[in-house]
Amino acid sequence: MTEKQTDTAQYTLVVRNMNVYYGAFRAINNVSLNIERNKITALIGPSGCGKSTVLRSLNRMNDLVNGARVEGEVLFHEQNLYANDVDAVEVRRRIGMVFQKPNPFPKSIYDNIAFGPRINGWKGTKSEMDDLVERCLRQAALWDDVKDKLKESGLALSGGQQQRLCIARALAVEPEVILMDEPCSALDPISTLKIEELMMELRQRYTIAIVTHNMQQAARASDYTAFFLMNDQRAGELVEYGPTGDLFTNPKDKRTEDYITGRFG
Amino acid sequence: MTTLNEDVKSGLPQGEASRRNIASRRRKGAIWRTIFLSATIFGLIALSLLIYNVANEVFGYVAIEYAVDPATLSDKPLDELNKDELVAVLQGNMRKNAFRTLENEKPMANRSDSEVYDLVVERVLKPQTLETWTLRDSWFNKAAIDAQVASDFPEAKLEFRSWISTSFLTTPMSSDPLRAGVRTALLGSLWMIAITILFAFPIGVGAAIYLEEYATDNRFNRIIQTNINNLAGVPSIIYGMLGLVIFVRTLEPITSGRMFGADSGNGRTIVAASLTMMLLILPIMIINGQEAIRAVPLSLRQASYGLGATKWQTIWHHVLPNALPGIFTGTILAISRAIGETAPLIVVGASTFIVTDPDGPFAKFTALPIQIYNWTSRPQPEFAHIAASAIVVLLVMLLSLNAIAVVLRNRFSKRG
Ligand SMILES: Nc1ncnc2c1ncn2[C@@H]1O[C@H](COP(=O)(O)OP(=O)(O)OP(=O)(O)O)[C@@H](O)[C@H]1O
Ligand SMILES: [Mg+2]
Numbered sequence: 001m002t003e004k005q006t007d008t009a010q011y012t013l014v015v016r017n018m019n020v021y022y023g024a025f026r027a028i029n030n031v032s033l034n035i036e037r038n039k040i041t042a043l044i045g046p047s048g049c050g051k052s053t054v055l056r057s058l059n060r061m062n063d064l065v066n067g068a069r070v071e072g073e074v075l076f077h078e079q080n081l082y083a084n085d086v087d088a089v090e091v092r093r094r095i096g097m098v099f100q101k102p103n104p105f106p107k108s109i110y111d112n113i114a115f116g117p118r119i120n121g122w123k124g125t126k127s128e129m130d131d132l133v134e135r136c137l138r139q140a141a142l143w144d145d146v147k148d149k150l151k152e153s154g155l156a157l158s159g160g161q162q163q164r165l166c167i168a169r170a171l172a173v174e175p176e177v178i179l180m181d182e183p184c185s186a187l188d189p190i191s192t193l194k195i196e197e198l199m200m201e202l203r204q205r206y207t208i209a210i211v212t213h214n215m216q217q218a219a220r221a222s223d224y225t226a227f228f229l230m231n232d233q234r235a236g237e238l239v240e241y242g243p244t245g246d247l248f249t250n251p252k253d254k255r256t257e258d259y260i261t262g263r264f265g
Numbered sequence: 266m267t268t269l270n271e272d273v274k275s276g277l278p279q280g281e282a283s284r285r286n287i288a289s290r291r292r293k294g295a296i297w298r299t300i301f302l303s304a305t306i307f308g309l310i311a312l313s314l315l316i317y318n319v320a321n322e323v324f325g326y327v328a329i330e331y332a333v334d335p336a337t338l339s340d341k342p343l344d345e346l347n348k349d350e351l352v353a354v355l356q357g358n359m360r361k362n363a364f365r366t367l368e369n370e371k372p373m374a375n376r377s378d379s380e381v382y383d384l385v386v387e388r389v390l391k392p393q394t395l396e397t398w399t400l401r402d403s404w405f406n407k408a409a410i411d412a413q414v415a416s417d418f419p420e421a422k423l424e425f426r427s428w429i430s431t432s433f434l435t436t437p438m439s440s441d442p443l444r445a446g447v448r449t450a451l452l453g454s455l456w457m458i459a460i461t462i463l464f465a466f467p468i469g470v471g472a473a474i475y476l477e478e479y480a481t482d483n484r485f486n487r488i489i490q491t492n493i494n495n496l497a498g499v500p501s502i503i504y505g506m507l508g509l510v511i512f513v514r515t516l517e518p519i520t521s522g523r524m525f526g527a528d529s530g531n532g533r534t535i536v537a538a539s540l541t542m543m544l545l546i547l548p549i550m551i552i553n554g555q556e557a558i559r560a561v562p563l564s565l566r567q568a569s570y571g572l573g574a575t576k577w578q579t580i581w582h583h584v585l586p587n588a589l590p591g592i593f594t595g596t597i598l599a600i601s602r603a604i605g606e607t608a609p610l611i612v613v614g615a616s617t618f619i620v621t622d623p624d625g626p627f628a629k630f631t632a633l634p635i636q637i638y639n640w641t642s643r644p645q646p647e648f649a650h651i652a653a654s655a656i657v658v659l660l661v662m663l664l665s666l667n668a669i670a671v672v673l674r675n676r677f678s679k680r681g
Contacts, residue, residue, distance in 0.1 A: 059571075061567065061570065061571065064566070064567070064570060066482070089573050089574070089575050090573070092570060092571055092572070092573045093572065093573025094573075096571060096572070097567075097571040099564060099567060099568070099571075101564060103562075103564035103565060103567065103568045104568075105565065105568060105569075105583065106565075106587065115569075115572065115582065116572035116573065116574075119572070119573070119574050119575075119578045119582065120572075120573050166568070169568075169572065170571070170572070172572075173572055173573055
C-alpha cells in the first residue's frame with residue numbers, strides 16, 4: 001500500500017506487466033512503465049513495434065478496436081483502468097488524446113472546442129463558454145490566429161493550426177494526461193516547433209506522453225524516453241526507459257544505441 | 266528522347282521500341298474510350314426515344330365536333346369571357362330546369378371562373394373527339410390531316426391540343442378522355458409517398474444504425490444482414506402479396522381506420538399501400554444507410570470518443586450528421602422506386618376508378634402508375650394521349666424529388 005502511494009504521488013500512470021492482443025496476435029509483451037507527473041514522456045521505436053498500441057491502452061481507446069484485449073494493469077490514481085467497475089468514457093475524458101492526422105470536427109472552431117464540455121454535462125452560461133473557448137485556444141497558442149473567425153469551419157485552418165485546434169479541443173475537457181500519437185508527422189518544421197513549445201508550456205499543468213519517429217524531437221522535447229522494439233514473435237517490448245538525457249547520451253542497451261544513432265530501424 | 270543509360274541492360278523497352286509501346290498503349294486506351302462513348306450515346310438515344318414517344322402522344326391535332334359552334338355563342342373567344350358573361354352563355358343555351366338544378370347544386374356565385382367555364386364546355390359545347398393525330402403527323406402531314414377532316418368530318422373543328430394542361434392536373438378521373446384528369450391519382454401518389462417516408466425513414470435509419478454500430482459480428486447478425494441484402498432483390502409483386510396478407514387482411518381493423526373511427530369498409534386504403542411500399546423499400550434504405558454510416562471516417566469517431574463522448578453521443582453528434590447527405594440520397598432513390606411501382610398496388614387493391622380526393626390515410630385511392638396502366642390498356646386512341654400525359658406528370662414528380670434530394674444533400678454537406 002505504501003509502495004502504491006509513492007507510485008501515484010510521483011507517477012500519473014503506472015503500467016504493470018501489460019500484454020495487448022489483437023485477436024490471437026500478441027502485439028505487446030509484458031510492458032511495465034511509470035509515466036511521471038507533469039513530465040513529457042516520449043515513446044520511440046521502429047514502425048510496427050507497438051507504440052501506438054501502448055498509447056491507446058493508456059486511455060482505453062483500444063476498446064474501439066474489434067478483437068483488441070489488454071492484460072495486466074494500468075493504474076491511474078491507484079485505480080486500475082481495466083477494472084470492471086471503470087467506465088471507459090470517464091477514462092477518456094481524464095486522459096485525452098491527440099491523433100497523428102489532425103482531425104477537427106467538420107464544425108466551427110468554436111464548436112470544436114465547446115463540443116467536449118457540452119457532451120460531458122457542462123453547465124454554464126454562454127459567456128462562460130466563450131471564456132473557456134478563449135482560454136483553451138490561448139493555451140494551445142492558437143487564439144491570435146483564429147480570434148476573428150471562431151465561427152468558421154475548423155477544416156479551413158492549415159494543418160498545423162488544425163493540430164493545435166485538436167490540442168485545444170482536448171484541453172477543454174480538463175484532462176490530467178494528454179496522449180499524443182505522432183502529432184507532428186503531418187506538419188512542417190515550423191508548426192512542429194510550435195507544437196513542441198506548446199508541449200513545454202502545457203507540461204506545467206498536464207502530464208504528456210508522445211509517440212514520435214523524430215529522434216531530435218524526442219531528444220529536444222521530452223523528459224523521459226521509452227524505447228520499444230519487436231521481439232522474435234513480432235511482439236513489442238520495452239527495451240529501455242529512462243530520463244531522455246541519459247538514454248540519448250548514455251544508452252545502457254546496445255540496441256538502443258544502434259537505433260538512436262540510426263544504425264537500424 | 267534519348268534514354269539516360271543506353272548501355273544499361275533493362276527489361277523495359279528502349280528507344281524506338283519504347284515509342285511503339287507507348288503508341289500501342291494509347292491505342293488501347295482510345296478503343297476503350299470509344300466503347301464507353303458508344304455506351305453513353307446508346308443511353309442518350311434510348312432517353313431521346315422515350316421523350317419523343319411521350320411527346321408524340323402528348324401534343325397533336327384533334328378533330329372535335331361541338332353540339333354548338335363555339336363561335337356562335339359570343340362575339341369574343343370563349344376563354345376571354347369573364348365569369349358573368351360565361352354564366353349568361355350558360356343561361357342562354359340551357360333549358361331552364363337544367364340550369365336551376367345546377368344553381369341548386371352550387372350557386373353560380375360560389376363557383377370559380379374555371380368551374381363555370383368547364384360547365385359551358387360540358388353542358389353547352391359538348392365536344393366529341395372524332396379523330397386524334399400524333400405530334401409527328403401534326404407536324405409533317407398537316408395537309409393530309411386537313412384533307413381528311415374536310416372529307417370525313419366536315420362538321421368538325423381541327424384544334425391543336427396539348428393533352429397535358431392545368432385542367433388535366435386538377436380534374437379527377439372520367440370515362441371521357443377529353444375531360445379525364447389525374448388529380449385523384451396525383452393526390453393518391455403524394456399521400457402514399459408521404460406516409461411511406463414517414464414510416465420507412467425512421468425505421469430504415471434506425472435499423473442501419475443498429476446493424477452498423479451496435480450489432481456484434483456474430484452468426485445471428487450475419488444471417489440478418491444476408492437476408493436484408495437478399496430482400497432488396499425480391500420482386501415487388503411478392504411484397505404486394507405480403508402487404509395484402511398482412512396489412513389489407515390481418516391488420517384490417519387498423520388499416521381500414523376502424524380503430525380510429527374512420528371506417529372505409531376494408532383494408533384497401535392508402536396506409537395499407539404505404540406500409541407495403543415501406544416493406545419494399547426498407548431493404549434498400551437499410552443497406553444504403555449502412556453504407557452512408559460506414560463512410561463516416563474513423564478519425565471523426567476517434568476524436569469524439571477521445572473527448573469522453575459515449576457511443577450514442579458519437580453517433581448522434583458526428584456519425585449521423587455526416588451520414589445524412591448519403592442517407593437522404595438513398596431515401597430519395599428508394600422513394601423514386603416506390604412512386605413508380607405498380608404491381609404491389611394492384612395486388613393490395615388500389616382502386617382503378619375513383620373520383621373523390623383522398624382525404625386522409627384511410628381513404629380509398631388510386632395512384633399515377635395505376636392510372637397509366639389503366640389508360641394504356643384501353644383500345645381508344647384518346648386514352649393513349651392521356652396515358653402519355655400522365656407519364657409526363659409522373660416523370661416530373663420523379664425529377665422534382667431528385668432535385669429536392671440534390672438540394673438537401675448540398676445543404677447538409679455544406680454545414681461541415
Ligand atoms: N487494429 C489492429 N488490428 C490488428 N492488428 C493491429 C491493429 N493495430 C495494430 N496492429 C498490429 O499491432 C502491431 C503494433 O502496431 P502499432 O500501430 O501499435 O505500431 P506503431 O509502433 O505505432 O507503428 P508506427 O510507428 O508505424 O505507427 C503491428 O504489428 C500491427 O500490425
Ligand atoms: Mg503508430
